[in-house]
Amino acid sequence: MIRAIVTDIEGTTSDIQFVHTVLFPYARQHLAAFVRENEADAGVAAALNAVREESGSAQASLDELITTLIGYIDQDRKSPGLKALQGMIWRAGYLEGQFTGHLYPDVLPALQRWQQQGLGLYVYSSGSIAAQKLLFGYSDEGDLTSLFSGYFDTGVGAKRETQSYRNIAEKIGLAPDAILFLSDIHQELDAAAQAGWHTVQLIRDAADNVSRHHQVNDFSQIKPESI
16 A cells, blocks of 8 residues: 655656756856855855865865856756755745746645545655755745655665665655655666555656556546555
């Protein structure tokens, strides 16, 4: 019996284009000014030091760090320091009403129904936990954070590694076969299945012909009670 559902974000609950055409460009545009204005903030300073360590440039100046960070954005590098800074910049954008977090219209009714059925709802995304909470907290449908019991990012491991899903199951406190994972990427679902999880693949566009996972077009087609 399924007792918890863990969902991806990009391509699953939300259009991946929102991230690539709204969030990433916004962070890139505002990064230099944000870092210069907030260099003394403890969170910003910690993120910058993480970038120094990651880049192997312990004495890098602020301008050098900004150049490195812009390069990371252009490479779509999964840098913890960059993710932390992006989250801070996005928070300002959400608070100022520059954008709201995209959500497919089929998502909220399903999440509400599953919560009412007593299922635990969790998020697992490559974006930072702070960024996840912002997207759902300032979504097209309002603040949805009360629907979720927890959030996971790559701090528990990469999304295509089986051990990551074992780590999440341990943190949730459920047997693997009591958890359902939703994602649009079959390699992530492969890793979850190898950890003993149930899986459903969200296909918002063309079918994935190399996937072995059950595919649906929207959340209304997912029936945890029959899995």
